[in-house]
Amino acid sequence: MNPRPKIRSPPPNSKSPFFNVFPNSSFSSSHKMPRKSFIKPTLTLASLLSFSLFALYFVLSSPNFYIQQKIHDGYVDDKANKVKVYVYDLPRKLTYGVIESYEKSRGGEAKTDDALLKYPGHQHSAEWYLFRDLNRPSHDRVDSAVARVYDPDQADLFYVPFFSSLSLVVNLNRPGTLGAAAPSLYSDEEMQESLIEWLENQEYWKRNNGWDHVFICQDPNALYKVVDRVKNGVLLVSDFGRLTHNQGSLVKDVILPYSHRINSYLGNVGVENRDKLLFFMGNRYRKEGGKVRDLLFQLLENEEDVIIKHGAQSRESRREATRGMHTSKFCLHPAGDTPSACRLFDAIVSLCIPVVVSDYIELPFEDVIDYRKVAIFVDTNTAVQPGYLVKLLRTVSTERILEFQRDLKKVKHYFEYEDPNGTVKEIWRQVSQKLPLVNLMKNRDKRLVKRDLTEPDCSCLCSNQSGIQTTL
Amino acid sequence: MNPRPKIRSPPPNSKSPFFNVFPNSSFSSSHKMPRKSFIKPTLTLASLLSFSLFALYFVLSSPNFYIQQKIHDGYVDDKANKVKVYVYDLPRKLTYGVIESYEKSRGGEAKTDDALLKYPGHQHSAEWYLFRDLNRPSHDRVDSAVARVYDPDQADLFYVPFFSSLSLVVNLNRPGTLGAAAPSLYSDEEMQESLIEWLENQEYWKRNNGWDHVFICQDPNALYKVVDRVKNGVLLVSDFGRLTHNQGSLVKDVILPYSHRINSYLGNVGVENRDKLLFFMGNRYRKEGGKVRDLLFQLLENEEDVIIKHGAQSRESRREATRGMHTSKFCLHPAGDTPSACRLFDAIVSLCIPVVVSDYIELPFEDVIDYRKVAIFVDTNTAVQPGYLVKLLRTVSTERILEFQRDLKKVKHYFEYEDPNGTVKEIWRQVSQKLPLVNLMKNRDKRLVKRDLTEPDCSCLCSNQSGIQTTL
Structure with missing residues (x-):
């Protein structure tokens, strides 16, 4: 709505460092000068030189120039x-x-x-x-x-x-x-x-x-x-x-995300090489939140295009899991002993769409990742209803699967600890975002006086919605 | 510990745009040239000109230069x-x-x-x-x-x-x-x-x-x-x-801070014109948290260098309050109906050191302001002990008062809504800092599934210390 002047753009014809600044100047036509006026080009050149040196000085001495250098030349002052x-x-x-x-x-x-x-x-x-x-x-x-x-x-x-x-x-x-x-x-x-x-x-x-x-x-x-x-x-x-x-x-x-333990899938999006519907391999019996695993095993182990297997940590298991995750459309992610497990991140880097059955899971970097775009969430009670899960997944069209995979590709780098644009960089960004609250709390703590508190002194962010059955 | 190359600093002798770049060049000695070599200065000048134009072009065409412009020339792309x-x-x-x-x-x-x-x-x-x-x-x-x-x-x-x-x-x-x-x-x-x-x-x-x-x-x-x-x-x-x-x-x-209602004190730090110890003017009777006011009135109204007065909102009251706050060392800030009140901000812009007796007060911009440096906090139970408050304030040395005043001057701009570097700018900075949590909550809300919650789903920051009697 506001009319804005256009961005200053680099000079045209910029291949030559001189481009077309002085099309009619005596500089460009100096070879035609009559013999006697030799003093004229000298003066012209001197004044042009003065001007350009002045301009150069002006740019270099501008505080902005140095601020910019400070920011971009990391080793100068990062x-x-x-x-x-x-x-x-x-x-x-x-x-x-x-x-x-x-x-x-x-x-x-x-x-x-x-x-x-x-x-x-x-x-x-x-x-x-x-x-x-x-x-x-x-x-x-x-x-x-x-x-x-x-x-x-x-x-x-x-x-x-x-x-x-x-x-x-x-x-x-x-x-x-x-x-x-x-x-x-x-x-x-x-x-x-x-x-x-x-x-x-x-x-x-x-x-x-x-x-x-x-x-x-x-x-x-x-x-x-x-x-x-x-x-x-x-x-x-x-x-x-x-x-x-x-x-x-x-x-x-x-x-933080866990380090993925199986190799990333380096191929493109597609379902040609993914003939299995759903894959899971891991410990069948876990404590607490992980009790759902045994139930899911019972429900799924006889479905024909589902692979669900008990397996412990070993090199051979990892090889088998890699094969499974690289050739399935969906990868099950039930809760472990606690709501998180490394399998989620293995699935993401495998472009195998995670099916998360872990009601209390918290996810890394959720301010920049909308997980509904890369995973399917199903609440535990619904997921353990006989037939529900496979029926749900079979309704997902190939086009929708490809869309999930494309979005998985976009966020994959967040889960690669070795990627320079990956997990480590994002963790520090997340940590740096905590600074305002850290500073607030450290200042506030020091001036808080004795109070008659009936409950702990907490500042909270509360989610007010009651939850859905599935994000699909 | 890491040895770092020094920051590039602006050229010395920078008063002249030419400073000392070519101390021995034929440019600076051109007046001594023998007559026949007139072609030499022309060539020298031409090559110097080429060089400086090239340098100028190089700087101007650097992407950093334009990025910098984008950031600083707000109207280009703010x-x-x-x-x-x-x-x-x-x-x-x-x-x-x-x-x-x-x-x-x-x-x-x-x-x-x-x-x-x-x-x-x-x-x-x-x-x-x-x-x-x-x-x-x-x-x-x-x-x-x-x-x-x-x-x-x-x-x-x-x-x-x-x-x-x-x-x-x-x-x-x-x-x-x-x-x-x-x-x-x-x-x-x-x-x-x-x-x-x-x-x-x-x-x-x-x-x-x-x-x-x-x-x-x-x-x-x-x-x-x-x-x-x-x-x-x-x-x-x-x-x-x-x-x-x-x-x-x-x-x-x-x-947010309230808009201050009395004029800012524009003078310098000092106690010469501040002969009163403590000043308060405002409603003696308030609801809830403000009940402490009447108690404080009873305790303080007979102290000789203390002014404590009941006063309602009026132009005349504001004039009197301005006089009082500009000529007292300390300004009392008891809770109002709620823990906050505009008097705190009136005191700050008056360089009158606030004495805060409001146990549940929250303060604006506390991540960037350490209020212990600009105010004195006393818990209510301690503040209403006969004699305590004036005795405490009389122990504060002139040097300490000046230090408080100097720190008040430093943070005053945060409470000036009309200052371009003031409250409005800081409010937007505070709002912008909420964005990561806003984004997190909006993404998370949409994928939360039904859960058996025994308590509300809140993420909290809790203060774990029990509080002090006074920050002095």
Whole structure:
């Protein structure tokens, strides 16, 4: 509605650096000059030179030019508009030491050189990817929403890089539990306690009641023993299955995707190579929210174009799951012990449309991803009605399947931890978005006076709708 | 720790546009040239000109240069990084019509030309300032965090510019209530109902359950009849005194300051002209949270350097309050009917250090303002102990008072609605920060399936500390 002047566009004919600025000037016609007027081109050239040098000076000295440089030349000063993160230099036993303990617990050799230690791939590897990312030189992190700073006084947020999920794995591997070879008596609980003990000696931890600290605890059991003492912080989690309302929430925390464990499908959209309707492979029996699995097995295991199989973690299982997910139209995603499971992300990178039967699931990056476009949600009670699920899926037209697949392709990069435009970048963007609330809470906490509260002092965002049966 | 190349700095000696680029060139020594080499300066100049034109071309054609222009020349394309806001063209009776009704209710003439209508100044004028701001041409709004768009499909957020606070005032002015002259039978409740009726016919209102709509209801009673139907929206409020936890929260909504009603103090920091210790003028008797006022009056009215006075709204009261706030070191801010009151903002712009006795107060812009630096908070039970308050304030050193005043000066602009770098700009910045959560909620709502919930589905941010007696 407002008439606007047009954007200034680059000069036409821009192949030559001189293009057509002086079509009639004595510069372009200098070769025709009569002999005696040799002084004229000199003066003309001098004044043109003055003008162009002046123009160049004007552009270079404009503050905008330098601001721009600051923003785009990451290595010049990439911190201008970024959230500044200080990474704690934790005692080694809480970072590389956990990897070392892991290797030992599997009977490996004790490597003490950090560069030789290899973090084992598993579905909770985000802690490794984030740590590795923060250790990259800053000119490699130009596109990130956060910049690492080395002076805590400059920091907006403090990152605590304890490998809390791997620590759980090491604990499981210890002698007596899995019959591992090494004589390690690793205790994850002791690690958690010693993290807190160390933190509580840090000036910056005490300064803001922990509101400006970021913790990674991607395995739903990670940090379980001390989570109540770090609950003010921004928690990077898979779901809130093991957290109370007072410990974790969509408002304060960030939901991370699991690392997918099977290979991405690199082919194009299409149904030609996807002759199975629905695929699932995984543990048939789970605790709590996962009890629906056994029911679904009973319902689906005799359907002809459905593959539903019990399978534990193994290299062979992964190969079979890859085959299944790459050749099925839909992939079932029932709740695990907690509402989330890595299978969802395996399905997404396989372009196998997830059918989510997990009523309390929280999903990563939901401000930028509309999951109705890439998945089908069915409420548990409806999903376990005999015949319902396969009947529903058979009604989906090929055109609609291709549409889902095209949308899956668009969001796939969010679930690729190794993609420079992938998960790690998005996690930091999500973390950076928490800063206004973090700052609000840290300022507010310090001026709150004693009150007669009848209930906890919480600020909430409540969903007011009662839920649907399926998004299809 | 990382060694970084230094920022490119502007050339030295930059007073002259030529500074010292060619100290030894034939250009600067050209006056010494022997007669026969006249061709040499021409060639030198030509090549210098080529070089500088090339450099100029290089800078101008760099994509960064144009990106920069896009960002800074607002009128070129000011929407690039901004949150896009669509302003509803509401029925006239809900915007200018409210002003017209106001004038009528005071016996004024019925002006039907919008340009002649004058919005009356009062403490809830934010609705007018925001409306006026959004109606400014976009090249005047370059620094704003939001850009107005005229196509609802482009919008991130939808602004509903109903003058809900003025509507309450008109309602109070109607015949029988205040004995006003005009025969208007204005009903604020009818206005509220008709707003909802109108909204519920809007496609964009239904599309996202209202999550992406922004409502202004600055008077704690504004929109009271329909607030439950607009609670998903971002509410611009003074406090949460009249809202339930499910309707309003720090997470979803924005706390606005009242318009200050007395003149700003334009002098410098200092205590020379501030011979009174503590000042308060206002209604002695209030409902609910304001009952503390009468207690404070009893305690303080006989202290010699304290002025505490009952006073109602009038021009004369405002003049007296201005005098009092400009000549006192501290200004008392007890709760009103709800925890907030305009007196706090009057005190801030008067550089009179607020002494806040209002346990449940929420404060505007608390992510960027640390109120401990500009105000003193005392919990109500402690504040009403005989002698406590004046004794506490007398211990504050002059140096500390000056420090408070200097910090007040720094944040004062946030409370000046007329300042281009003031309240309006900050409100939009606060609103723009809500977008990630708005987007999250609108996506999540649409895929939530039926659940067996034992409590409402809320995501909360809870303060875990028990509160202090005073921040001093």
